Amino acid sequence: MCGIIGIVGGTPVTGRLIESLRRLEYRGYDSAGVAAADGEAITIRRAPGKLRNLEAVLRENPADGVAGIGHTRWATHGAPIERNAHPHRAGRVVVVHNGIIENFAELKTALQAEGRTFHSDTDTEVVAHLFDHELALAPPLDAFKTTLDQLRGAYALAVMIDGEPDLILGARRGPPLVVGYGQGEMFLGSDAVAVGPFTNRVAYLEDGDYVAVTRTDIRIFDETGATADRPVRVVPASAALVEKGEYRHFMEKEIHEQPDACQHTLSAYLDPVALTAHAPGGFDFQGVERLQIVACGTAYYAGLTAKYLFERLAGLAVDVEVASEFRYREPALSRFTLALAVSQSGETADTLAALKWCKAQGLATAALVNAHESSMAREADHMWPTNAGTEIGVASTKAFTAQVCALTALAITAAARRGRIDSGEEARLVGVLLEAPRLITEAMAVEPEARALAHDLARARDVLYLGRGQAFPLALEGALKLKEISYIHAEGYAAGELKHGPIALVDEETPVIVIAPSDALFEKTVSNMQEVAARGGPIVLITDAEGARHAAGSMRTLLAPACDPLVAPLVFAPAIQLLAYHVGVHKGLDVDQPRNLAKSVTVE
Numbered sequence: 307m308c309g310i311i312g313i314v315g316g317t318p319v320t321g322r323l324i325e326s327l328r329r330l331e332y333r334g335y336d337s338a339g340v341a342a343a344d345g346e347a348i349t350i351r352r353a354p355g356k357l358r359n360l361e362a363v364l365r366e367n368p369a370d371g372v373a374g375i376g377h378t379r380w381a382t383h384g385a386p387i388e389r390n391a392h393p394h395r396a397g398r399v400v401v402v403h404n405g406i407i408e409n410f411a412e413l414k415t416a417l418q419a420e421g422r423t424f425h426s427d428t429d430t431e432v433v434a435h436l437f438d439h440e441l442a443l444a445p446p447l448d449a450f451k452t453t454l455d456q457l458r459g460a461y462a463l464a465v466m467i468d469g470e471p472d473l474i475l476g477a478r479r480g481p482p483l484v485v486g487y488g489q490g491e492m493f494l495g496s497d498a499v500a501v502g503p504f505t506n507r508v509a510y511l512e513d514g515d516y517v518a519v520t521r522t523d524i525r526i527f528d529e530t531g532a533t534a535d536r537p538v539r540v541v542p543a544s545a546a547l548v549e550k551g552e553y554r555h556f557m558e559k560e561i562h563e564q565p566d567a568c569q570h571t572l573s574a575y576l577d578p579v580a581l582t583a584h585a586p587g588g589f590d591f592q593g594v595e596r597l598q599i600v601a602c603g604t605a606y607y608a609g610l611t612a613k614y615l616f617e618r619l620a621g622l623a624v625d626v627e628v629a630s631e632f633r634y635r636e637p638a639l640s641r642f643t644l645a646l647a648v649s650q651s652g653e654t655a656d657t658l659a660a661l662k663w664c665k666a667q668g669l670a671t672a673a674l675v676n677a678h679e680s681s682m683a684r685e686a687d688h689m690w691p692t693n694a695g696t697e698i699g700v701a702s703t704k705a706f707t708a709q710v711c712a713l714t715a716l717a718i719t720a721a722a723r724r725g726r727i728d729s730g731e732e733a734r735l736v737g738v739l740l741e742a743p744r745l746i747t748e749a750m751a752v753e754p755e756a757r758a759l760a761h762d763l764a765r766a767r768d769v770l771y772l773g774r775g776q777a778f779p780l781a782l783e784g785a786l787k788l789k790e791i792s793y794i795h796a797e798g799y800a801a802g803e804l805k806h807g808p809i810a811l812v813d814e815e816t817p818v819i820v821i822a823p824s825d826a827l828f829e830k831t832v833s834n835m836q837e838v839a840a841r842g843g844p845i846v847l848i849t850d851a852e853g854a855r856h857a858a859g860s861m862r863t864l865l866a867p868a869c870d871p872l873v874a875p876l877v878f879a880p881a882i883q884l885l886a887y888h889v890g891v892h893k894g895l896d897v898d899q900p901r902n903l904a905k906s907v908t909v910e
C-alpha cells in the first residue's frame with residue numbers, strides 16, 4: 307500500500323525522494339507527492355497517476371530543500387486525484403500517511419467546528435489539522451504525542467513542520483516504518499527498500515512507537531512516551547536494492563528465482579546429511595491437536611496446500627481460513643491448537659489481527675513469513691522463515707513456492723515427531739523435497755509453450771482452472787494469478803465440483819485449464835476433463851509425460867517434470883505462473899504493478 311520516504315540531510319533531497327518512491331512503486335499506488343523544506347518554508351508538489359506525472363510537475367515547478375518527505379498513495383478515502391494525493395498541509399504542518407484513521411469523521415467534525423477548512427476527501431488531512439492545533443499549545447514532540455493519542459486506526463506517518471527544516475517526525479501503529487542511519491543525514495521509510503539507496507543501517511519501529519529524526523540524530527519513543535532502544539540492523543544489499551537485472555519484469559525474474567528461493571528456504575528446515583526435517587527454533591508438534599492456518603490471497607492457497615500435507619502425512623487436523631473472515635468470526639478453538647499465520651510481507655492487516663487474536667486467546671502461535679523483521683515475525687511465539695528474498699512483483703510467485711516448501715518440511719517434521727512415519731520414511735521424504743529446486747528449474751522449460759499458448763488465452767473473457775487434491779489449491783492460485791495480471795475473469799474449482807454448477811459455464815469460448823499430475827487422482831480428473839471436452843470446452847492440460855498420453859488431439863498440453871506427489875504443487879507452479887505472466891505481457895499490461903492492487907495490504 308502507500309509508500310513513505312523521509313530524508314533529513316544537508317543536500318538537495320527531491321531527486322532522492324523520487325528515487326526512493328520509484329523503489330516503492332511495487333507496493334501499488336495511484337498518485338504521488340513530495341514536500342521539501344528549504345529554510346523556513348515547505349513546498350508541496352503532487353500528481354495523480356504514475357511517478358512520471360509528478361516528475362513532470364516538478365520539471366514545470368521545481369521544489370527542493372535539505373529535508374523532505376515523499377509518498378505514493380493507494381487510495382482508500384477519496385479518489386486518486388491531485389487534491390487527495392499526499393502530502394497534506396494544515397497551517398504549519400505537512401503530513402504523509404499510510405493506513406486508515408478510523409475516527410477521522412468525528413475528529414473532522416470537531417476541527418471544522420473550530421473553523422478549520424478541509425481541502426481533500428482523505429482521512430489523513432485530519433492528522434495535519436489536529437497536529438497543527440496541538441502545535442499551538444505545546445512543543446513539537448509533546449504536541450505530536452498528544453495528536454497520536456487521539457487517533458484510532460492504523461497509521462505510519464511522516465510529518466514536517468514549517469520553520470523546522472531539521473526535523474521529521476514519524477509514528478507507527480499498524481503499518482511498518484523504519485528509520486535509516488546515514489552519514490550526516492537520516493532517513494525514515496516504509497521499509498528497508500525505501501531507504502536502501504541511501505543506507506543499509508536500519509531500525510524497525512515497534513507498534514506504537516514515534517520518532518524524531520534530525521540530520522544527526524534519531525530519537526525513538528514507545529507509546530508511553532519513554533525513550534525506546536530499537537536495534538540497528540545491517541540489511542543485506544540484496545534485500546534493500548532489488549534490480550530487474552536481465553529480466554523485463556520483476557515477476558519474470560521472481561518466477562525464475564524460485565529454485566534459489568526454495569533451496570534457501572529448505573536449508574532452514576532440512577538437514578541434507580542426516581536427511582531429517584525440523585522446525586527452525588524447535589517446536590513440539592506432539593502437543594498439538596489442531597493446526598489453524600490464517601492467511602490471505604496466495605498465502606491462503608499455500609495454507610490450503612499444507613492442509614493436504616499435514617493431514618495425510620502427520621494425521622494433524624488442519625483448518626485454513628482467510629484472515630479477514632477468521633478475525634471477526636469468534637472461532638471456537640481448543641487450547642491445543644497451534645495458530646499459524648502465513649504471509650510473505652508479515653504485515654497484512656487481517657492476518658496480523660487474526661494472529662493477535664489467537665495469541666490473546668492463549669494459543670501457541672507461529673508466523674511463516676518472508677519478511678523476518680515484520681510485525682507477524684515479532685508477534686508470534688515462533689518465527690518460521692521463508693528465504694525467498696525481497697519479492698517486488700505484486701503477483702506473488704517465489705513467495706508462494708517458498709511457503710509451500712516450508713510447509714511441506716514442517717508437515718514432514720510433524721509426521722516424524724508424532725510417530726506417523728519412521729526415520730526411513732522421513733529420510734525418503736526429505737530426499738524427495740531436496741530435489742524440488744532442481745525439478746522447479748526443469749519446470750521452467752515449459753516457458754516457450756506457455757508463451758505461445760498465452761497468445762490464444764489472451765483473447766478469452768473467462769477461464770476455468772480445475773484440479774483435484776493438492777492440485778486444487780494450485781487451480782485457485784492459477785486463477786488468481788491470471789486475474790491479477792491479465793484482468794481476465796478466472797475461477798478455480800475442485801475438478802469434482804464441476805458437475806455441481808460450474809459446468810454450465812463451459813462453452814467453446816471458455817478455456818478450461820486442467821492441472822493433473824499423474825497421481826492417484828489422475829484418472830478422476832481426466833474424467834472431469836472429458837466432461838468439458840464433450841461440451842466443446844477448449845482444454846489446456848498441465849501434466850507430466852505420463853499424463854500427456856491421455857491428451858486428445860485438439861487439447862493443448864503444458865508439460866511439467868515427472869515428480870513424487872509430495873512436491874507436485876511446487877513442480878507444477880511455474881506452468882501456471884508463466885502462463886499468467888505471458889498473457890499479461892501479451893496484452894501489454896503492467897504485470898509488476900497491476901491496476902488497483904497493492905503489494906502489502908496493511909489496511910483491512
Ligand code: M6R
Pocket residue numbers: 602603604605648649650651652653654657700701702703786790903905906907
Ligand atoms: O504479504 P502476504 O503474503 O500476507 O499477502 C497476502 C496477499 O495479499 C497476497 O498473497 C496477494 O494475494 C498477492 N497479490 C497474490 O499474488
